Amino acid sequence: MTRDRPPNSPPPASGGVAGNGSPSTVLEQPFDRNSLYVLRATVEAHAIHAGLPEGRTADLVLAVHELATNVILHGSGSGRVRLRAGDGMLHCQVIDTGATSTEPGIPAWPYEYGHGLWIARSLGDRHSVTRGPDGTAATVGFVLPHPRFPSFQLTRHDQDGRTTLRLIGSLDQGTAPDLTAAVESLIAAGRPRRLVLDLSGMTLWDSIGIATLLAVQEQVNAAPGVSMTLTGVSADFRRRLDSLTFMPLDYENPRD
Structure with missing residues (x-):
C-alpha cells in the first residue's frame, strides 16, 4: 500500500458521512468495455454532487478511466466502481471481480510510468491496491473541500x-x-x-x-x-x- 498526504491535510468534514460515522456509499456501478463512457459520466456527476471541485473531479474521472481500462485490457474484462464519501475524503474503488485470490497481497498489475496505476497514484491524495477473495481493488482518495479552507x-x-x-x-x-x-x-x-x-x-x-x-x-x-x-x-x-x-x-x- 502507498499513501500520499495532500499539501495540507484538512480537518474531517461531515459531508457524506453515514449516521454511524462510517463512510457512506454514493455510487456502485458495474462496467465493461462497452460502458466506459457511461461510467465516466456517472462518476463525474456523483463526484460533483459529493462536493469535489471541478478540476479534481476531472482528475478522478481520469484515474477511474485508467483503472477501469486496466481491468478491461489486463484483467478479467469487467468489474465495478464504488464511490464512498466520509471523513473529508471521496474514495473511489475500482474492482476487478474476476481477479481473485485466497491470499491477499500485491496484485499483478504493474506500476509503469504513464500507465493506469501510476496515473492514479499521481493524481490521488490517497492510494492503495489490494488483492483478495473479492477481487483485485485499486482505491484512490480525493480530499473534499472543507468550509474552513481559506479563499485563494x-x-x-x-x-x-x-x-x-x-x-x-x-x-x-x-x-x-x-x-x-x-x-x-x-x-x-x-x-x-x-x-x-x-x-x-x-x-x-x-x-x-x-x-x-x-x-x-x-x-x-x-x-x-x-x-x-x-x-x-x-x-x-x-x-x-x-x-x-x-x-x-x-x-x-x-x-x-
Missing part, C-alpha cells in the same frame, strides 16, 4: 533581491492563471534574480495546478540569471512533483 490569495513580498510569492488556498484550473501571470510579470520587469514560491498555505490542487507549477519552472529556467525555489512543500507533494518532471526543482525546507 497570492501575495508578494520583496526583500534584498528576493521576491516571495505566497500562495494560500487552492491551486487549480481557476486560480493557476493568477500564478502564471504573476511570474510572467516579474520576469518581464527584469526582476527578481531570485524567486521564492511559498506553498505552505496551499490546501487543494488539481492536475492543472501541478502542470502550472512545472510550466512556471520552465519559464524561470528560460530567463537568464533568474532562479526559483519552492518552499513549504510537504515531502509527499515533493515526491509527486518529482515523479511528474525530469526538470530539477529547487526545494527549501520541505515539510514532513
Whole structure:
C-alpha cells in the first residue's frame, strides 16, 4: 500500500458521512468495455454532487478511466466502481471481480510510468491496491473541500533581491492563471534574480495546478540569471512533483 498526504491535510468534514460515522456509499456501478463512457459520466456527476471541485473531479474521472481500462485490457474484462464519501475524503474503488485470490497481497498489475496505476497514484491524495477473495481493488482518495479552507490569495513580498510569492488556498484550473501571470510579470520587469514560491498555505490542487507549477519552472529556467525555489512543500507533494518532471526543482525546507 502507498499513501500520499495532500499539501495540507484538512480537518474531517461531515459531508457524506453515514449516521454511524462510517463512510457512506454514493455510487456502485458495474462496467465493461462497452460502458466506459457511461461510467465516466456517472462518476463525474456523483463526484460533483459529493462536493469535489471541478478540476479534481476531472482528475478522478481520469484515474477511474485508467483503472477501469486496466481491468478491461489486463484483467478479467469487467468489474465495478464504488464511490464512498466520509471523513473529508471521496474514495473511489475500482474492482476487478474476476481477479481473485485466497491470499491477499500485491496484485499483478504493474506500476509503469504513464500507465493506469501510476496515473492514479499521481493524481490521488490517497492510494492503495489490494488483492483478495473479492477481487483485485485499486482505491484512490480525493480530499473534499472543507468550509474552513481559506479563499485563494497570492501575495508578494520583496526583500534584498528576493521576491516571495505566497500562495494560500487552492491551486487549480481557476486560480493557476493568477500564478502564471504573476511570474510572467516579474520576469518581464527584469526582476527578481531570485524567486521564492511559498506553498505552505496551499490546501487543494488539481492536475492543472501541478502542470502550472512545472510550466512556471520552465519559464524561470528560460530567463537568464533568474532562479526559483519552492518552499513549504510537504515531502509527499515533493515526491509527486518529482515523479511528474525530469526538470530539477529547487526545494527549501520541505515539510514532513
